[in-house]
Amino acid sequence: METTGTEPSVPQANILIVEDEEGPREALKVILSPYFNLFTVDRAEIAHQILKTHPIDLVTLDLKLPDLSGNDLLSQIRKDGKDVDVIIITGYGTLQSAIEAIRHGVAAYILKPFNVSELLDTINKTLERRRRYSSLQAALQAFGNLWASGIDVESALANIQTLLAAKHPELGQHGSRVNFYAALLIEHLQLTPEEQAAIQLGAYLHDIGKIGLHDHLIAGMHPPTEQDQELLKCHPTIGGKMMKGLPFHPCVEQIIRHHHEKYDGSGYPEGLIGEHIPLSARIVGLANIFDHFVTGYGPQTAMPVPEAREKIRQEAGKSVDPKLADLFAKVVW
Numbered sequence: 001m002e003t004t005g006t007e008p009s010v011p012q013a014n015i016l017i018v019e020d021e022e023g024p025r026e027a028l029k030v031i032l033s034p035y036f037n038l039f040t041v042d043r044a045e046i047a048h049q050i051l052k053t054h055p056i057d058l059v060t061l062d063l064k065l066p067d068l069s070g071n072d073l074l075s076q077i078r079k080d081g082k083d084v085d086v087i088i089i090t091g092y093g094t095l096q097s098a099i100e101a102i103r104h105g106v107a108a109y110i111l112k113p114f115n116v117s118e119l120l121d122t123i124n125k126t127l128e129r130r131r132r133y134s135s136l137q138a139a140l141q142a143f144g145n146l147w148a149s150g151i152d153v154e155s156a157l158a159n160i161q162t163l164l165a166a167k168h169p170e171l172g173q174h175g176s177r178v179n180f181y182a183a184l185l186i187e188h189l190q191l192t193p194e195e196q197a198a199i200q201l202g203a204y205l206h207d208i209g210k211i212g213l214h215d216h217l218i219a220g221m222h223p224p225t226e227q228d229q230e231l232l233k234c235h236p237t238i239g240g241k242m243m244k245g246l247p248f249h250p251c252v253e254q255i256i257r258h259h260h261e262k263y264d265g266s267g268y269p270e271g272l273i274g275e276h277i278p279l280s281a282r283i284v285g286l287a288n289i290f291d292h293f294v295t296g297y298g299p300q301t302a303m304p305v306p307e308a309r310e311k312i313r314q315e316a317g318k319s320v321d322p323k324l325a326d327l328f329a330k331v332v333w
Helices: 022-032 044-053 070-079 095-103 116-149 153-167 169-186 193-205 208-212 215-219 226-232 235-243 250-258 279-295 305-314 322-331
Strands: 014-018 037-041 058-061 085-090 108-111
Touching: 014 022, 014 044, 022 037, 022 116, 037 044, 044 058, 044 070, 058 070, 058 116, 070 085, 070 095, 085 095, 085 116, 095 108, 095 226, 108 116, 116 208, 116 235, 169 193, 169 208, 169 279, 169 322, 193 250, 193 279, 208 235, 235 250, 250 279, 279 305, 279 322, 305 322
Parallel strands: 014 037, 014 058, 058 085, 085 108
Antiparallel strands: none
């Protein structure tokens, strides 16, 4: 292992090291102790108890433990509803174990022998994302109170775009475009003013769960690996959890949680079919797909509007609601 002078930007966080091998456990203590408050254990049962009694910010977890597998402990942590980030550090990793860990919401997956610079950089970025996540939740709470009061809704929408752009430029730009395309649809649907405003807000916020992801996943500039794809699939659920209990119209959370459902049931996170997908999510889902077509999301080539419009027609009954696809083809220029 090589040494490094990299110092995490969020010092004094509480980190729990769960590692049954003495060598790696002691190495992690030496590397991390200058920057963090550490708890070290060699068994899942002891780790579980510490998580119940101490405010742990991050867990480094080996997959192979004497009393329980690391993924089983991870499952317990999630069932307990613990707000803690987990980084897998293991010498026994497989693609399947990595995907299973990602589905349980791990922040990163590192194979032994690890590089010290990479380890510290990963921990640093994970804790920074945690800080961003917390600050964004506080901002959303304050914004929600303003939204609920009905004061200056137009300014509130502009403020939320600025908030997202500050976290990552592409989130603000993409949200603004999806809002515009969704507005083309809702003008021709029988919706209340409250529903229309909520759908516009949901369009801005639909990808808010990506705040916790790596920047390269937010921008979508490179073809995603299988692990990247699993991480990306987590963002609707993450975003939905962020909105729980906030004073917004129910449509907002529905959009965030379900905008990647597909009309034929092949979407995620729940595989909803047809009109079981909330109308608000079907609207924003279509607008989201159209924006990907015309901007060339990721490695895809951007399409001219007429070609993208025809592509939406082809997706009718598959990715998108056929009635909405027909309406959109008529109203998009």
